[in-house]
Amino acid sequence: MARLADVARKAGVSVATASRALVRPEMVAERTRQRVRDAAIELGFRYHPSAQALATGRSRLLALLVPDLTNPFYAPIIAGAQRAAEGSGNDLLVVVTEESPERERLLIDRLRDRVDGFLAIAPRGASSLFTSLDVPLVLVDRRVRGVPSVVVDTPGGLGELGAHLAELGHRRIAYLGGPRGSWADPRRLEGLQRGLAHEVIAFGPLPPTFEAGSDIVDELLASECTAAVAYNSALFLGLLYRLAQLGVQVPEALSVCCADNLAGLGLAVPEATALHVPAEEAGSTAVEMVLATVDGRSPEPRHRSVPVQLVIGKTTAMPR
Incomplete structure (x- = not known):
């Protein structure tokens, strides 16, 4: 196995210069740097990460x-x-x-x-x-x-989503919230409520799971809300699943939408009204x-x- 000294000898430089050429190339002239690199490639030399960390103070x-x-x-x-x-x-x-x-x-x-x-x-x-x-x-x-x-601006997007629902004529909107203690959850609720003439009924805190979305449906239907917004895709999928089981038509009987769209992962409905989150x-x-x-x-x-x-x-x- 080739050593740094072998690379230095072949390149015609000192061991210290060879080390700098491989680890701190900006400190070495271009021609010298290239000679050291060519020698390292020819000898099959690889600089060990721990040695590089010692030389640069960086582990990468x-x-x-x-x-x-x-x-x-x-x-x-x-x-x-x-x-x-x-x-x-x-x-x-x-x-x-x-x-x-x-x-x-x-x-x-x-x-x-x-x-x-x-x-x-x-x-x-x-x-x-x-x-x-x-x-x-x-x-x-x-x-x-x-x-x-x-920070992903989900609250701003939920403001747009609330405006979309209000423009359709929804005046009583359910928000299926996130987990207890979530930093994002109250901000998403505030975004949905912001500046519009509609009432938002908050359900939760809820675990961000498929089961929680399914389990909340009976309470949601009893609330007389005409639209529902889910905190995440897992809640949204559970909601859709239970609504289908009960024969509740979407969107005819209830409009539903989601605060994130993870369709790219196969975890959401591609044609759902949702926020595309980058x-x-x-x-x-x-x-x-x-x-x-x-x-x-x-x-x-x-x-x-x-x-x-x-x-x-x-x-x-x-x-x-």
Whole structure:
């Protein structure tokens, strides 16, 4: 197996110069850099990541903290973050926190010397965990004062969705809410209520699951609402399933829509009225922001908003 000294000898440079050419190429003249690279390729030499970390102070590794791997909303965020990390010469480590503040802190303490920075999807829990950290960190889909973040503008999209339903003539709209303690849930409800002459009846907090969407249907039908908006695709699918079982026609008897459209993952109805959420963009933007922090630059702006798009489908209509 070739060593760095072998590469240096073949390239006609010192070991220190060979190391800089491979790890800090901007510090070495182009012709020298190319000779070292050619020698490394010819000898089949690969610079060990731990040696590179020692030389540069960078591991080229980022950690993404996620509550779990069952929520379909997280998958495109992870995909976008991974693509952005790899595109910038970094790797991404995905770590499951199980929505435990103790585990989040433990994982950050354990990994802080192994990774360059953190991205965190933390929809619930105290803000104090993140404000007290002294590591490069960007929050995804949650805003905490003093901590860089990228947030999907679902509340703004729900304002448009509420306007769409009001324009159709709906005056009593149900909101099937998210889990207890969710940072996003009250903001989504506020967006749906904003500035329109309709009444919003909130159901919840509800687990963001198929079963919860199915189980709430009887109570929903008794409320005399003419339209319903689900917090996420899982609730929405459970709602549709139970309505079909009961023979309730959509949208003739009840208009239904969803705060996120994950049809691309096969987890929603492609023709549903829903918000198109560019979750991959949120993930990639978060990586760009944390890398700026790692490089000693403050990401500007520190809080970024990713717009959503209202897609009007066939699950909403004028009330009867």
